Amino acid sequence: MNSKYYLTEVDKNPQSIFCYHNLMGEKFIETHSHDKGQFIYVEGGVVHIKTNTRMYYLPARHYMWIPSGVRHSIYPSSPKVVMRNLYFPVSSISSVFYSKEGIYPINNLLMEMLLFTKTWNGDILKSQKNKHLIVSSFKVLLEQTVSKSLHLELPHPTDNRLINITNYLKDEIHQEHLLPQLASKFSMTDKSLYRLFKKDVGMSFIKYYTQLRIFKSLEYLMNSDYNISEIAHMVGYSSLPTFSNTFSNVMGKRPSEYRKSNEIYLDA
Structure with a gap:
């Protein structure tokens, strides 16, 4: 269209x-x-x-x-x-x-x-x-009939340094990234990177990064034949229980429940 x-x-x-x-x-x-x-x-x-x-x-x-x-x-x-x-x-x-x-x-x-x-x-x-x-x-x-709005969004960074960092996180979503190593990679201190996240996007690094991983996992759950353990690894989690618990905390449902939402009711 x-x-x-x-x-x-x-x-x-x-x-x-x-x-x-x-x-x-x-x-x-x-x-x-x-x-x-x-x-x-x-x-x-x-x-x-x-x-x-x-x-x-x-x-x-x-x-x-x-x-x-x-x-x-x-x-x-x-x-x-x-x-x-x-x-x-x-x-x-x-x-x-x-x-x-x-x-x-x-x-x-x-x-x-x-x-x-x-x-x-x-x-x-x-x-x-x-x-x-x-x-x-x-x-x-x-x-x-509305319930509370779900916070399924991420703010756009405006600082060029943070734009580069968040793009890197998206490109390397399959790896786990810790704040100290990430700061070092981009020639920053832990504290300066922490402050940059809070100042520019209004949330901590861990909250931004956690939501980015969980939101990316939604795509894999909806549009792939990968099992949930494989998807956990695809968004950087080495532990399936950790991924499942984190997903549930963010989304209010287990990954398996979301996978069931993949049916399309065209003829309903």
Whole structure:
């Protein structure tokens, strides 16, 4: 789908709710924004959503709310990923929920309503009373059924030294990296590197590095035939129990539970 869709079709009718389902096989969706707020739900993998300040990791069976006007690009981790999108007009009196970026697990009620709309594409107008009632109710339920937003994002570093260091961590994710050795490699002291992480990205090295490893493991869990022990080693863990416990602490579920989310309900 080219940029014309994202820049013109969604917002062509400011009052409509715009539906677009089954974006499958996409490799990259360029940076863009909408006048409408965007609901994006993912099946079958992980989608990276990059804003000006953060990289979000949106896993299967979760959705993200992207407020009106937020510039973002989208990187599916696999051609197998399915994305379901609903774009809503957002009035100035909308609640705080619709003004903040957030990632949330989907519940059964929202899932059933979303699947009910899976054959709808394009504008849903108020004159289409039955359809409009369903998608309008869907928007209201987002706020009323929402749980706490999951922190599945990493901030973009701005300091060139930290940009190089975090790129190195991503490239060498299969190895375990300790702060002293990492600092030495980049000609820094332990304390200066620790302070740089806290100052530039607002979190400690260990928190940033742990989340980076766990978020990367999501891609392997969703899109590969590697077993969980192999995946643990692929993100630098020598101990499977340590990986599993860390994953559970970050994600709230065991790796095996997340792997079950790889089914795609195209025909549900």
